[in-house]
Amino acid sequence: MSFHRPNLCQNENTSVFNVLHGLAQNRFVIFCRKFYYLRNIDIFLGRKISKMNNLIPFEGVSQKLIEDFPYEVIWFDETGQIVYANELFFKRLGYSKKDISNLSIFELNPTVTIEEWREHWHSVEKQGTINFKDTHKRKDGKLYEVEVYAQFFSNNGKSFISALVNEITESSFYRNLLGHTERLTNVGGWKLNLQDGSLIVTEEALKLFDTEDRDDLLPGNIVHRFKDSKQYQELLKGVMRKAKAFDEILETNDQPTRYIRSAGQAILKGDKIFKIIGAYQDVTDQQERQNALRLYKQILDNAEDLVYVYNREGELLHYSNSVARVLGFDKEELDDFNIFHLDQNITKEWWNEHMDEIAEKKVLRFEWMISRKDGTKFQADITANHIRFEGQDLNCAIIRDITERKKRESELFNAFEEIKSLKQLLEQENEYLQTEIKRNINFDNIICKSDSYAKVLEEVEKVAKTDTTVLITGESGTGKELLANSIHENSQRNKRPLIKVNMATLPNELIESELFGHKKGAFTGATADKVGKFTLADEGTIFLDEIGEMPLELQPKLLRVLQEGEFDALGSNKTTQVDVRIIAATNRNLEEMIKDGKFREDLFYRLNVFPIYNIPLRDRKEDIPLLAQYFLEKYASKAGKAFRKLSKKTIDKLMDYPFPGNIRELENLIERAVILEEGTTLFPGSWLPNSNGDVKTDDGLKTFEEIQKDHIIKVLKHTKGRVSGPNGAATILAMKDKTLFAKMKRLGIERQVNFK
Numbered sequence: 001m002s003f004h005r006p007n008l009c010q011n012e013n014t015s016v017f018n019v020l021h022g023l024a025q026n027r028f029v030i031f032c033r034k035f036y037y038l039r040n041i042d043i044f045l046g047r048k049i050s051k052m053n054n055l056i057p058f059e060g061v062s063q064k065l066i067e068d069f070p071y072e073v074i075w076f077d078e079t080g081q082i083v084y085a086n087e088l089f090f091k092r093l094g095y096s097k098k099d100i101s102n103l104s105i106f107e108l109n110p111t112v113t114i115e116e117w118r119e120h121w122h123s124v125e126k127q128g129t130i131n132f133k134d135t136h137k138r139k140d141g142k143l144y145e146v147e148v149y150a151q152f153f154s155n156n157g158k159s160f161i162s163a164l165v166n167e168i169t170e171s172s173f174y175r176n177l178l179g180h181t182e183r184l185t186n187v188g189g190w191k192l193n194l195q196d197g198s199l200i201v202t203e204e205a206l207k208l209f210d211t212e213d214r215d216d217l218l219p220g221n222i223v224h225r226f227k228d229s230k231q232y233q234e235l236l237k238g239v240m241r242k243a244k245a246f247d248e249i250l251e252t253n254d255q256p257t258r259y260i261r262s263a264g265q266a267i268l269k270g271d272k273i274f275k276i277i278g279a280y281q282d283v284t285d286q287q288e289r290q291n292a293l294r295l296y297k298q299i300l301d302n303a304e305d306l307v308y309v310y311n312r313e314g315e316l317l318h319y320s321n322s323v324a325r326v327l328g329f330d331k332e333e334l335d336d337f338n339i340f341h342l343d344q345n346i347t348k349e350w351w352n353e354h355m356d357e358i359a360e361k362k363v364l365r366f367e368w369m370i371s372r373k374d375g376t377k378f379q380a381d382i383t384a385n386h387i388r389f390e391g392q393d394l395n396c397a398i399i400r401d402i403t404e405r406k407k408r409e410s411e412l413f414n415a416f417e418e419i420k421s422l423k424q425l426l427e428q429e430n431e432y433l434q435t436e437i438k439r440n441i442n443f444d445n446i447i448c449k450s451d452s453y454a455k456v457l458e459e460v461e462k463v464a465k466t467d468t469t470v471l472i473t474g475e476s477g478t479g480k481e482l483l484a485n486s487i488h489e490n491s492q493r494n495k496r497p498l499i500k501v502n503m504a505t506l507p508n509e510l511i512e513s514e515l516f517g518h519k520k521g522a523f524t525g526a527t528a529d530k531v532g533k534f535t536l537a538d539e540g541t542i543f544l545d546e547i548g549e550m551p552l553e554l555q556p557k558l559l560r561v562l563q564e565g566e567f568d569a570l571g572s573n574k575t576t577q578v579d580v581r582i583i584a585a586t587n588r589n590l591e592e593m594i595k596d597g598k599f600r601e602d603l604f605y606r607l608n609v610f611p612i613y614n615i616p617l618r619d620r621k622e623d624i625p626l627l628a629q630y631f632l633e634k635y636a637s638k639a640g641k642a643f644r645k646l647s648k649k650t651i652d653k654l655m656d657y658p659f660p661g662n663i664r665e666l667e668n669l670i671e672r673a674v675i676l677e678e679g680t681t682l683f684p685g686s687w688l689p690n691s692n693g694d695v696k697t698d699d700g701l702k703t704f705e706e707i708q709k710d711h712i713i714k715v716l717k718h719t720k721g722r723v724s725g726p727n728g729a730a731t732i733l734a735m736k737d738k739t740l741f742a743k744m745k746r747l748g749i750e751r752q753v754n755f756k
């Protein structure tokens with residue numbers, strides 16, 4: 001049905017104005033007012049009707065008015081035949097006046113059926129006036145949109161419908177207004193008549209798709225202008241078949257791509273969809289902004305960091321998805337939150353100061369503990385940025401969980417500390433080993449012929465395989481250190497070092513630090529951390545020579561290492577655990593010292609687990625020839641001399657000598673002999689001690705120690721107080737310098753004594 005009945009339709013005088021007023025707002029209404037006025041004064045209807053049968057032109061004013069109307073005036077009889085039409089009608093539709101007898105509503109509106117015309121006729125007859133929109137066809141077949149005001153009237157028993165027709169599409173006022181509005185908003189409109197398939201589009205719609213041909217905008221064509229043509233096809237189908245309105249933003253195929261908002265709505269006539277109106281709007285700029293915003297939001301939401309925006313009052317204005325995800329809150333909960341809910345530790349005062357500081361510094365970076373909903377916390381790095389937005393001071397905080405970083409940092413720090421201490425350890429170990437190498441200690445060659453010493457070596461061999469603490473006793477120079485070396489070398493710890501500490505050579509105040517190490521600043525002069533000998537000996541062996549010289553006050557600390565395997569370095573609050581095998585040695589009688597209160601009994605028992613007594617050389621004389629031969633070869637080769645053997649006499653002499661300085665004395669004697677003598681055989685000479693070394697006991701009252709003291713003083717006098725060096729007392733006495741110093745200390749021989 002082609003006649004559209006507007007709701008506004010009324011049938012009495014006043015209704016005409018209302019209808020027209022509802023139809024349009026400006027010039028058309030003004031015209032209609034005139035028209036209504038004419039009708040009332042009976043110029044228009046009365047006089048016209050009397051002449052219309054013969055299509056007699058009007059006379060006078062009324063005729064002129066009708067003919068000159070800027071709107072088509074068409075009169076139809078009951079059959080739909082056009083009985084009168086004014087000038088504009090012919091002009092607009094392209095007919096000549098003589099065509100009128102062949103013109104009816106069915107030429108003008110080809111979609112109208114006879115039934116529909118009849119229905120329309122009755123409707124207008126009944127209501128008097130009807131206003132509607134329609135599509136008319138020109139002679140050349142072109143369709144155009146019209147707005148029709150139809151009025152029923154009778155005269156002399158004949159009835160007519162008078163139609164006042166205005167071409168909407170050509171209403172320049174509306175076109176201008178529409179054009180302006182469309183240009184302003186980048187909107188183009190279209191209307192599709194489903195009855196005849198005609199499409200009306202606005203200028204702007206054509207411009208939007210860069211075409212002048214409105215057929216390009218027909219559904220079958222326009223869909224291909226979009227990237228997802230199927231989607232648009234579906235939308236159009238939906239509105240055409242099911243009156244499903246749509247409003248979607250679609251991407252075009254253009255380069256660069258554009259975004260067109262496309263909307264469509266069905267116009268119904270009863271239940272039938274008979275027209276679709278729609279609009280296109282270029283929303284590329286908005287969409288790109290929107291896309292950019294969406295991208296930023298997506299970036300923010302997918303970021304590991306938490307992003308919050310607070311206002312001065314602490315209200316949470318925005319937050320990234322990660323906030324809810326990481327903190328464990330629901331979005332609904334967060335929407336009602338402020339900073340004071342999120343962090344109970346934050347007070348209003350603190351927040352105000354914080355906001356002031358951010359406003360002043362613009363960016364603030366700090367570390368903070370962030371609480372989760374379940375009460376757990378994590379360490380975070382916060383960057384708070386000041387944002388001035390719409391007259392408000394905002395705080396945009398970016399929060400990064402630094403738990404892992406902190407963990408790594410601390411692991412790194414610990415690793416670094418470990419490396420540092422290992423490096424220190426290695427350096428000190430290396431330094432120690434270098435010194436040991438310089439001392440050129442002979443580990444392999446232990447010369448033995450005597451059964452008694454062989455037994456000692458058997459013990460050494462047995463105990464070496466265990467981790468048992470060993471206490472080696474015996475006179476100076478009997479080879480205690482050599483035995484300690486042998487124990488270590490034959491033990492499972494031989495891949496780690498044997499660390500030696502001689503208590504007699506260390507000042508009392510340094511023994512603790514030397515053994516257990518110290519922290520920087522532990523005492524005056526402790527400028528750096530020092531690793532103690534026990535740490536150096538970890539997993540190896542420590543040889544505590546001259547253990548009898550260990551200060552009483554330090555003995556409990558040594559006892560703790562023996563019992564627990566742990567100690568505290570000086571100035572450190574950290575206990576160090578070590579796995580060290582202890583070999584101690586002494587030439588003193590520790591049991592006597594215990595009695596004198598100079599040595600702890602408990603320590604003694606801990607050390608004396610496996611005692612080895614090293615026999616003095618005088619008690620294993622059988623070893624002398626072999627030892628002498630061994631030293632002769634050793635020093636001859638060192639000195640580049642030809643000595644190969646000792647004469648029988650030399651051996652006899654040596655065998656007679658008691659060697660109070662034991663093997664060291666024998667070694668020194670031979671070394672001196674090799675320097676002094678020449679040849680291949682070593683004969684007795686000045687190098688042999690004058691006396692046979694027997695201890696003079698003529699006063700019979702002196703102890704061995706007293707005799708030792710007298711002898712040392714005698715030798716010191718002879719060397720004019722010199723202890724070290726080739727002509728020093730230690731060499732003459734066949735002792736190590738440090739052993740002589742220790743002995744002097746023990747025997748009360750003051751260094752300052754004038755020996756000269």
Ligand SMILES: Nc1ncnc2c1ncn2[C@@H]1O[C@H](COP(=O)(O)OP(=O)(O)OP(=O)(O)O)[C@@H](O)[C@H]1O
Pocket residue numbers: 442445446447448474475476477478479480481482483545587627663664667735736739
């Ligand atoms: N059985 C042996 N065979 C070869 N050389 C030996 C033997 N015993 C000791 N020596 C040598 O004698 C010297 C003294 O030995 P060592 O330093 O071990 O004695 P000591 O008992 O530890 O002395 P002190 O108590 O003065 O420290 C070293 O040069 C060592 O190599």
